[in-house]
Amino acid sequence: MNMRIIGWTVAACAAVAVVGCATKPTDAEVSAKATQMLKTSFKARGQAGLDRLDQDETQKLCTEYATAVPPKDVVTKVEKANFAAIKWPADGKYLGDWKKGERVAQEGRGKQFSDDPKGPVGGNCYACHQLAPQEVSYGTIGPSLYQFGKLRGYNDEVRKYAYGKIWNAEAYNACTLMPRFGHSGILSEEQVRDLVALLMDPDSPVNK
Ligand code: HEC
Structure with missing residues (x-):
């Protein structure tokens, strides 16, 4: 090999080392870099603070298995911890007012930077579920909840x-796409009860 080729090879190797091909970064390093990039590319605006980027234990685990089925022990861990964290109604009454529940299910505003922090805050259930048959515009990410009470009992x-x-x-389905409405402080106990009534009251249009 003549000196010119040796010189070229040395220069190419140095360039590779600079961009990091010579030593592959670990998963932890990639993850730290991605988190840092996320944090620097978002700005806090109004009620939408950067704390929303901080993941709790469940979110961390589910992110880790975002492209794979989580193993059984992870599923059990996530569901157990979330079930234990449920705040049940103090008086043991699960049913509120289905008419109010229908408004909560329809309402999509509440937590964006442009929303009034004083409310209203909704569950946006129709974005993912069919509920009352009168509403013809609904998403299908979640299963239809039409006749939920009538069919389940x-x-x-x-x-x-x-x-x-x-x-x-x-608490019932680890790493589900459904938001944790009470747990994350999106909806109040009263709003959750009103939604339960929408699903479970025999007079609710959901059960007609
Ligand atoms: C971002 C989409 C999304 C939103 C918004 C959403 N859900 Fe869901 N929901 C799902 C998915 C997906 C499932 C099925 C997987 C599971 O059970 O976690 C589900 C399951 C359910 C189930 C269990 C159904 C069964 O057969 O046992 C109920 C009840 C439910 N959702 C109620 C609601 C209510 C009430 C709201 C509004 C406060 C809501 N969901 C908002 C995605 C969503």
């Missing part, structure tokens, strides 16, 4: 499940 076990599911969906 009007009993306390199902009322409790509906309350717990809306309060903290991760």
